[in-house]
Amino acid sequence: MPKGNYDICPPECCDMRGMLSFLILWLLSKKPMYGQELAKEIGKRRGTKPNPGTIYPALKELKKRGLIRSKKEGRATNYYITEKGRKGIQTACEYFCKAFGEIFRERMHISARKAEQIH
Amino acid sequence: MPKGNYDICPPECCDMRGMLSFLILWLLSKKPMYGQELAKEIGKRRGTKPNPGTIYPALKELKKRGLIRSKKEGRATNYYITEKGRKGIQTACEYFCKAFGEIFRERMHISARKAEQIH
DNA sequence: CGTTAATTATTGGGTATCCAATACATTTAA
DNA sequence: TTAAATGTATTGGATACCCAATAATTAACG
Numbered sequence: 389m390p391k392g393n394y395d396i397c398p399p400e401c402c403d404m405r406g407m408l409s410f411l412i413l414w415l416l417s418k419k420p421m422y423g424q425e426l427a428k429e430i431g432k433r434r435g436t437k438p439n440p441g442t443i444y445p446a447l448k449e450l451k452k453r454g455l456i457r458s459k460k461e462g463r464a465t466n467y468y469i470t471e472k473g474r475k476g477i478q479t480a481c482e483y484f485c486k487a488f489g490e491i492f493r494e495r496m497h498i499s500a501r502k503a504e505q506i507h
Numbered sequence: 508m509p510k511g512n513y514d515i516c517p518p519e520c521c522d523m524r525g526m527l528s529f530l531i532l533w534l535l536s537k538k539p540m541y542g543q544e545l546a547k548e549i550g551k552r553r554g555t556k557p558n559p560g561t562i563y564p565a566l567k568e569l570k571k572r573g574l575i576r577s578k579k580e581g582r583a584t585n586y587y588i589t590e591k592g593r594k595g596i597q598t599a600c601e602y603f604c605k606a607f608g609e610i611f612r613e614r615m616h617i618s619a620r621k622a623e624q625i626h
Numbered sequence: 627c628g629t630t631a632a633t634t635a636t637t638g639g640g641t642a643t644c645c646a647a648t649a650c651a652t653t654t655a656a
Numbered sequence: 657t658t659a660a661a662t663g664t665a666t667t668g669g670a671t672a673c674c675c676a677a678t679a680a681t682t683a684a685c686g
Contacts, residue, residue: 404606465663
């Protein structure tokens with residue numbers, strides 16, 4: 389798996405990483421996953437896949453706080469979101485959309501503007 | 508200025524801070540601002556205002572990388588985005604909307620769903 | 627004019643996230 | 657059966673961001 393094999397590439401000007409726990413909870417709210425599956429899904433969206441040294445301590449912490457639970461199944465350890473985690477991520481998504489919503493709406497506005505100009 | 512005097516409050520389940528440089532460049536791409544003005548604007552959106560120990564080193568670094576420039580005007584130091592910064596933030600906003608867009612669209616879908624149910 | 631408020635900037639210590647390396651376990655492929 | 661692939665988990669060092677405290681400067685207020 390080459391590092392750069394994504395449709396998306398992070399910008400050079402500023403660090404766009406972070407909010408790892410948020411992304412993990414959000415993905416797990418969709419379906420249970422094992423560690424590397426999560427890392428791969430994050431990589432698909434962010435263009436950079438978190439290393440084991442990043443993902444596993446984060447999962448460990450989320451488990452410690454009761455937001456997820458895990459179950460070893462063969463060589464994989466599958467992670468499941470708890471009810472507490474589900475409530476938490478709902479609130480977090482609302483917050484995210486409020487805090488960063490303007491960037492999105494601005495972008496959609498620009499896109500709509502460009503579409504107009506083509507007419 | 509009380510800390511909690513915002514319309515928005517960060518969630519408890521996970522850390523939603525970060526991407527400070529991105530936010531700074533984005534705000535400066537709208538209009539020049541001085542340090543505490545930037546901090547205030549970030550606070551309005553994120554519900555937490557970055558401390559001087561956070562904002563000024565970040566501004567210093569952005570300046571060092573040629574993405575912004577500054578000019579002391581009285582007690583204020585106003586910060587301006589450079590052309591390099593403007594190009595950078597454009598790319599970064601595109602990236603941001605791609606990387607996190609799904610969270611938004613999901614949220615808007617849920618909102619639309621709820622509106623339907625009311626009918 | 628003196629006092630208060632606002633702004634700047636730094637320092638020291640902390641934290642979440644990050645990478646790279648390493649070792650071990652399990653599954654899959656040859 | 658062996659080798660390769662995949663997944664787990666930890667450790668050590670690094671980085672961006674973070675807070676709180678501090679000191680200096682400038683502006684605003686009474």
